[in-house]
Amino acid sequence: MNTPLKSLAIFITLAGSAWAEDLQDLPDDTLLGEVVTATENGEEERLLDLMREVQARGLLMFPKPQTCTFSYPDTEFFGNEIFRGAVRWGFGTDLRELAMSQGFCGCIYDxxxxxx
Structure with a gap:
């Protein structure tokens, strides 16, 4: 690799690091404005960096992961693992269809x- 290309590669690396540090210094409203600009301009890499900073600050969407649990009634029938699996599959299918028809995005077991 010749010297000018090495210099260019080093410059790009350092500029990328400086850009990442600058994101942390942006005010929230400016950061969100940059997200819109990057989206409109189709700047995928920049948008990804911006959204990581948005997520780190807890702005916009990014809720905490929701736990979605299923519990069986306390009956002898559900003591059989095969029955539990079949019931969970069928019941889950019905609930997913219901969730899609209602536009529900939470835990289907709710x-x-x-x-x-």
């Missing part, structure tokens, strides 16, 4: 229970 839409109904086997006890009901």
């Amino acid at each position: 839409l109904g229970s086997l006890d009901a």
Whole structure:
């Protein structure tokens, strides 16, 4: 590799590092404005960096991960692992269809229970 190309590679690396540090210094409203600009201009790499900073600051969407748990009624029937799996699959399928028809994005098991 010749010297000018090495110099260019080093410059790009250092400029990228400086840009990453500058993101942390931007005020929240400016950062969000930069997200819009990067989106409109189709700047994928820049947008990814901006959204990482948005996520780190807790701005916009990015809720905490939701735990979605399923519990079986306390009956002898559900003591059989095969029955539990078949019921969970069928019940889950019904709840997913219901969630899609209602535009629901939360835990599907909040839409109904086997006890009901």
